[in-house]
Amino acid sequence: MGAQGLTSPDLNSDDALNALRAAIGANLSAAVDLPPPVPMSLRSAVSYALLGPSKRVRPVIVHLIAVGLSKIDPVAIQVGAAVEMVHTASLILDDLPCMDDAATRRQRPTTHRVYGEATAILASIALLNRAFGVLAALDIPDPSIRLRLIEILENSVGWHGLVAGQELDILGNVDGDRASAEHLNWLKTGVLFCAAAEMGGILRGLEADKLAHVRDFARELGLAFQMADDIIDRTATQQDAGKDVGKDAGKSNVVNLLGLEASKQACAEHLGRADNSLVLSGIDPAPVRALINRHFNPSITA
Amino acid sequence: MGAQGLTSPDLNSDDALNALRAAIGANLSAAVDLPPPVPMSLRSAVSYALLGPSKRVRPVIVHLIAVGLSKIDPVAIQVGAAVEMVHTASLILDDLPCMDDAATRRQRPTTHRVYGEATAILASIALLNRAFGVLAALDIPDPSIRLRLIEILENSVGWHGLVAGQELDILGNVDGDRASAEHLNWLKTGVLFCAAAEMGGILRGLEADKLAHVRDFARELGLAFQMADDIIDRTATQQDAGKDVGKDAGKSNVVNLLGLEASKQACAEHLGRADNSLVLSGIDPAPVRALINRHFNPSITA
Numbered sequence: 308m309g310a311q312g313l314t315s316p317d318l319n320s321d322d323a324l325n326a327l328r329a330a331i332g333a334n335l336s337a338a339v340d341l342p343p344p345v346p347m348s349l350r351s352a353v354s355y356a357l358l359g360p361s362k363r364v365r366p367v368i369v370h371l372i373a374v375g376l377s378k379i380d381p382v383a384i385q386v387g388a389a390v391e392m393v394h395t396a397s398l399i400l401d402d403l404p405c406m407d408d409a410a411t412r413r414q415r416p417t418t419h420r421v422y423g424e425a426t427a428i429l430a431s432i433a434l435l436n437r438a439f440g441v442l443a444a445l446d447i448p449d450p451s452i453r454l455r456l457i458e459i460l461e462n463s464v465g466w467h468g469l470v471a472g473q474e475l476d477i478l479g480n481v482d483g484d485r486a487s488a489e490h491l492n493w494l495k496t497g498v499l500f501c502a503a504a505e506m507g508g509i510l511r512g513l514e515a516d517k518l519a520h521v522r523d524f525a526r527e528l529g530l531a532f533q534m535a536d537d538i539i540d541r542t543a544t545q546q547d548a549g550k551d552v553g554k555d556a557g558k559s560n561v562v563n564l565l566g567l568e569a570s571k572q573a574c575a576e577h578l579g580r581a582d583n584s585l586v587l588s589g590i591d592p593a594p595v596r597a598l599i600n601r602h603f604n605p606s607i608t609a
Numbered sequence: 610m611g612a613q614g615l616t617s618p619d620l621n622s623d624d625a626l627n628a629l630r631a632a633i634g635a636n637l638s639a640a641v642d643l644p645p646p647v648p649m650s651l652r653s654a655v656s657y658a659l660l661g662p663s664k665r666v667r668p669v670i671v672h673l674i675a676v677g678l679s680k681i682d683p684v685a686i687q688v689g690a691a692v693e694m695v696h697t698a699s700l701i702l703d704d705l706p707c708m709d710d711a712a713t714r715r716q717r718p719t720t721h722r723v724y725g726e727a728t729a730i731l732a733s734i735a736l737l738n739r740a741f742g743v744l745a746a747l748d749i750p751d752p753s754i755r756l757r758l759i760e761i762l763e764n765s766v767g768w769h770g771l772v773a774g775q776e777l778d779i780l781g782n783v784d785g786d787r788a789s790a791e792h793l794n795w796l797k798t799g800v801l802f803c804a805a806a807e808m809g810g811i812l813r814g815l816e817a818d819k820l821a822h823v824r825d826f827a828r829e830l831g832l833a834f835q836m837a838d839d840i841i842d843r844t845a846t847q848q849d850a851g852k853d854v855g856k857d858a859g860k861s862n863v864v865n866l867l868g869l870e871a872s873k874q875a876c877a878e879h880l881g882r883a884d885n886s887l888v889l890s891g892i893d894p895a896p897v898r899a900l901i902n903r904h905f906n907p908s909i910t911a
Binding site for chain 1: 643646647648650651652655698702705707708725726727728730731733734735737738739741742745746752753755756759760763764766767768769772773775776777779780
C-alpha cells in the first residue's frame with residue numbers, strides 16, 4: 308500500500324479523527340433541526356437520511372485538506388456539511404425502487420422504505436438545494452471564494468458528475484470493459500471526493516499547481532473507495548456492510564471484471580498513487596493516512 | 610380586474626413579448642445542447658423536459674422586472690433560465706407516479722413516460738443543480754450580487770418553498786380550509802414567482818422598499834396563476850390545458866373550496882392587488898399588464 312501510516316496507526320490521530328467526526332455530526336444535526344412550518348414528514352425524512360450512522364468520509368477529507376487535525380475549523384466543517392448533504396441526496400436517489408431498489412442503507416431501512424418514495428425524493432432535493440445555500444452563506448469575507456466553491460460543487464453533481472454516473476449505472480456497462488467500469492467509478496465516487504478535496508485546498512489557500520495534486524490525490528482515493536465498496540458488495544454480509552450487498556452481481560463493475568485478488572491489488576495501487584499525490588501537494592499526510600488506515604480493512608488492501 | 614392593459618391589449622408589447630420569449634427559448638436550447646460524454650439518454654430527457662412548449666412566464670417576469678421590453682438583456686435572460694430550470698425540475702417530479710402520476714405535460718407525454726422514472730428524476734436533479742451553476746457564472750462583476758441571487762433561489766426551492774409545497778400537496782389539505790389551501794398555493798407557485806421577480810428587481814438595482822413591493826406583486830400574481838391553474842384543471846379539456854386535467858377532483862384546493870364563480874372573483878382580486886403593488890414599485894406596468902392580459906383567458910377572470 309505504500310503509506311507508512313497503515314502499519315502503525317497513530318492513536319492521537321485516531322482520537323482527533325473521532326473528535327472531528329463528532330463536530331461534523333453536531334453541525335449536520337443542527338443544520339436539519341428544522342422548526343415548523345417545515346412539514347414534519349419532510350423534516351423527519353431529511354434528518355433520518357442525513358443523520359444515519361456514517362463515517363463522514365467526505366467532510367473529514369474537506370477538513371483534513373483544509374486545516375488538518377490540529378483544530379476544528381467552523382468554515383471547513385460547513386463546507387464538509389454541504390458535501391455530505393449532496394452525498395446523502397445521491398444515496399437516497401440511488402436506493403429508490405426505480406434505481407437500485409435497496410432496502411438497507413447506513414444500517415437502517417432506506418429512506419423511501421420508511422417515508423415513501425415521494426417524501427424521500429423531496430428530502431433528496433431539499434438536501435441538494437440546501438448544500439448550495441450553506442456554501443453561499445459561508446463566513447468567508449471574499450464572496451468570489453464562495454462562488455468558486457459553489458461552482459466546484461455544481462460541476463461535481465451535474466451531467467458531468469454524479470448524475471451522469473447514476474444514469475450510466477442504470478444503463479449498465481454496455482462496453483463491458485475495465486476502462487468503462489473505471490470511468491463509472493470516477494463519476495459515481497471520484498468526482499465528489501475530488502470536489503471535497505479541492506474545496507478543502509481552496510480553504511487552505513493552495514495555488515493551482517498544489518490544487519492539481521490535491522485533485523489527483525482525491526481521484527485515486529475515490530477510485531480506491533469505490534473499488535473497496537464493490538469488494539464489500541461481493542464479500543461482506545449485509546450486517547457488516549450496513550447496506551444491501553450482492554446488488555452488483557452480474558454487473559460489469561471493476562471487481563467483477565478483474566476478480567477479487569486483482570481488485571485488491573488495484574485498490575492498493577490506487578491508494579499508493581493517492582499517497583504520492585498527497586505528498587506532492589505539500590499537505591501533512593499523517594492525518595489522511597490515519598483516515599485511510601481506519602477505513603480500509605486489511606482484508607481489502609492486503 | 611383593474612389593470613387598464615386588460616381591455617386594450619398593446620400590440621407592440623405583444624410583438625416585444627414574442628421576441629423576448631424567443632430569446633428565452635434560444636438561451637434554454639443552448640444551455641442544454643450538451644455534447645458527449647454526457648449520456649445521450651440524460652441529454653435527451655433534459656432537453657425534452659426543458660424545451661417543451663411553454664409560455665416561459667417566470668423568465669418573462671424576471672426580464673420585465675429587470676429591464677422591461679425595450680431591449681433583450683443577456684444577464685436577465687440567464688437569470689430567467691435558472692428559474693425556468695428549477696420550475697421544469699419541479700414539474701418533472703410533480704408528475705412522477707409516486708406524486709401526481711401525470712401522463713401529459715406541456716402538450717406531450719410526461720418525461721418519465723418517455724424516458725423512465727430513473728432518468729426523469731436524474732434530469733430533474735441535473736436541471737436544479739445547473740440553475741445554481743448558471744447563477745454562479747453570471748456576467749455580473751460584483752460577486753456578492755451573484756451570491757444574493759443564489760440565496761434567493763435556494764430559499765424558494767427548499768424546505769421553506771417548493772419542496773415543502775409538494776410535500777404538503779402529497780399529504781393533502783388536512784385542515785380542509787381556505788387558509789391552508791392558499792398557503793399551499795403560495796408554496797407551490799408563489800415562492801418561485803416571488804424569487805423570479807425579486808431577482809429581476811435586484812438586477813434593476815432596486816432598493817429594499819421597492820423590492821418589497823415587487824415581492825408583493827409577484828406573490829399576488831403567483832396566487833392568481835395557481836388559482837387559474839386550478840380553474841383550468843376543473844373546466845378545460847386536456848388538449849386545451851396541454852396537461853392532465855381533473856387531477857384535483859376531491860382535493861381541498863381553493864377552487865374546490867370556493868366554487869368556480871367565487872374563485873374567478875378571487876383570482877381577479879389577486880390580479881388587482883398585484884397591479885397595485887407593481888405601480889408602487891415604480892416599474893413601468895405596461896409590459897407586465899400585457900403579459901397578464903395574454904395569459905389570463907377572459908373566461909377565467911371575467
